[in-house]
Amino acid sequence: MSDSKIKSAVKAAKDDTVKAINEVSKSLSKAAEPTVASVKEGISEMQNKMQPTAQKAKEAAQKAIEKTEPALNVAKETISKAKKQAAAALVPEVYVEFGTTQYTCTDIIARCKNDFKSKHKGAIRSCKIYIKPADKAAYYVINKIEDKIDIY
Numbered sequence: 001m002s003d004s005k006i007k008s009a010v011k012a013a014k015d016d017t018v019k020a021i022n023e024v025s026k027s028l029s030k031a032a033e034p035t036v037a038s039v040k041e042g043i044s045e046m047q048n049k050m051q052p053t054a055q056k057a058k059e060a061a062q063k064a065i066e067k068t069e070p071a072l073n074v075a076k077e078t079i080s081k082a083k084k085q086a087a088a089a090l091v092p093e094v095y096v097e098f099g100t101t102q103y104t105c106t107d108i109i110a111r112c113k114n115d116f117k118s119k120h121k122g123a124i125r126s127c128k129i130y131i132k133p134a135d136k137a138a139y140y141v142i143n144k145i146e147d148k149i150d151i152y
Helices: 003-086 105-119
Strands: 095-098 101-104 127-134 137-140 143-152
Touching: 095 105, 101 105, 105 137, 105 143, 127 143
Parallel strands: none
Antiparallel strands: 095 101, 127 137, 137 143
16 A cells, blocks of 8 residues: 555544544533533522522521620620729729828829820720839820829
8 A cells, every 4th residue: 555545544534533523522412411401400499499598597697696686785794894893993002202292103093094094095005104203203104105294
């Protein structure tokens, strides 16, 4: 057999194979169409069936929120009361004396806090006070802000 006959036979075989593959592919696509349609229909049915369940779950979650809201409010009130009680806990009386003058630390603390509140907004989260009788002053650092008051 000559080269041209071999090439011609290979090309014919290749063309026949491509035709056969295309025909099989078309047949498979046609055969799969009902299955694909059935799967799509099944998904649609499943979504329709799940929608009422999802709505019921949403309603149940809303009811749970409504039921827990009063308990949450009670917890918030309890925490607020506990904070107030902790703030009102017993504070010892401490005095600073310099010469003949006597200062109460409680008074100086209150004056520092009031001075801060008159100049700044927000809750006091941290408070350090340094009393320096020689300067007749109390230096404070509240919420990382430094300032001073005069003590007389």
